[in-house]
Amino acid sequence: MSQDTTAWKDRWAKRSISVRLLLAVLVMVGLALPIAGTLLSHHYRTSATQAFDERLGATLNVIIAGVTYDPIEQQLVHDRALGDPRFETVYSGWYWQITDGEENTLASRSLWDQRLPVIDNDTLSARSIPGPRGQSLRVVERDIYLAPLEAPLHISVAARDDVLARDIGEFQRLLWGGLVGLGVLLLGVLALQVRWGLAPLRRMHANLHDVEQGRAEQLDTRLPDELATLAASMNAVLARDQRLIERGRHTAGNLAHALKTPLSVMRLQLRQLPETNRAAWEVELERVDSAVRHHLARASAAGEGVRFAPIDLHATLAPLLNGLARLAQRRGIALRQIWPRDVKVHMDEQDIQELVGNLMDNALRWAHSDVQLQVAIDEQQLTLTVSDDGPGMSEAECQQAVQRGKRLDEQRSGSGLGLAIVTDLVALYSGHMQLSRPSTSGLKVVVELPVIARNRRA
DSSP states (O other): OOHHHHHHHHHHHTOOHHHHHHHHHHHHHHHHHHHHHHHHHHHHHHHHHHHHHHHHHHHHHHHHHHEEEETTTTEEEEOOOOSOGGGTSTTOSEEEEEEOSSSOEEEOGGGTTOOOOOOOOSSOEEEEEEOGGGOEEEEEEEEEOOTTOSSOEEEEEEEEOHHHHHHHHHHHHHHHHHHHHHHHHHHHHHHHHHHHHTHHHHHHHHHHHHHHTTSOSSOOOOSOHHHHHHHHHHHHHHHHHHHHHHHHHHHHHHHHHHHHHHHHHHHHHHTTSOHHHHHHHHHHHHHHHHHHHHHHHHHHOOOTTSOOOOEEHHHHHHHHHHHHHHHHHHHTOEEEEEOOSOOEEOSOHHHHHHHHHHHHHHHHHHOSSEEEEEEEEOSSOEEEEEEEOSSOOOHHHHHHHTSTTOOTTTTSSSOOOOHHHHHHHHHHTTOEEEEEOOSSSOEEEEEEEOOBOOOOOO
16 A cells, blocks of 8 residues: 555544535535436436427328328329418428328428438337428428328428427526535535534533643533443543542652651661761662652652643742742842743642752752743743753753753752652653753753643634
């Protein structure tokens, strides 16, 4: 299978149900109506032509009944009036003719000096022929035997078929006009039917959007039976996932509290050891403490798989930033913040506090006199930029810092989780993080998250 065929199938596989149904209706109407129109047109043409031929055949019988042969004058005689003046008007388009193909010939006055073409035919037949002055004629003819003549007489009745053609053409115009109108009406009605029939699906789609945006917790099950069962099943899955996530977060929190006391006891017991043995144990205990906090923080992070109602970012981070501002003031560091007017994001409060807290804590640990937090938004994402005027990192160190297990404060005291938890949180929300050295000193961390809260489209 070629790539073009595969791409075409992929494109059609993504077509909406409405487009599929409308295209199916369009194909059905586009095939059914022309076929029906063609059959009806053919049937009417056949019926109209047959009726015209029967009328000419009736006139032919009248002519046959009135023809005789005068043996004295030795000529054909027709003594019965047809009652139609068109046979008396020259080139009127209505003609009759009686001939044996030789000397004996009779013709209507309308035929004047012209003659109709003759073919031998024992039975009644009809055909179209050219007539006088380029007229198109429909002729009904047959051969008869009239005593005492030995040769058969060929009797023909012809009439212009333009009236017949005009009648058929008028019917076809009305027919195709009616079929086109019917097709447009059918397409309109079926389009309304498709829209009405798919309205529950559109309502379900809007409801899913509300659930994704955190404006609703479950799907509305007031739907047709086919969709109500699906919505109920999806609600059960959503509720189960929510319970599992909440249970995991609660378990992580309980585990953190359970481990905190044993670790504190171990630190106290380490102080009773001789100085020579204490240093190695303190290093290992610090590694255990850091690893436990790291993995507990990851386990308690919600990430993008959970549905969040929009939160006010400034209100959520205000307590954290106020505390960090007091810490910066005690250290003699200027903490600057640049915020847009209003920022709403779809994130868990604990996750965004953990992310910003780690970045700001690292910046305050390394900064000499200045730390800046800048928040920017656009239609697609939230951008957090944290920069300081500390010693900074080289490009290679920036690459290593975002690797699993690395810490922001490896060379300083404290028990920060490091960039590992920040990197995991960014990955959970399908974001992107970049470290760089903005100038001769300092470190700049840029985090981009696609979590901007958007209004639902009307």
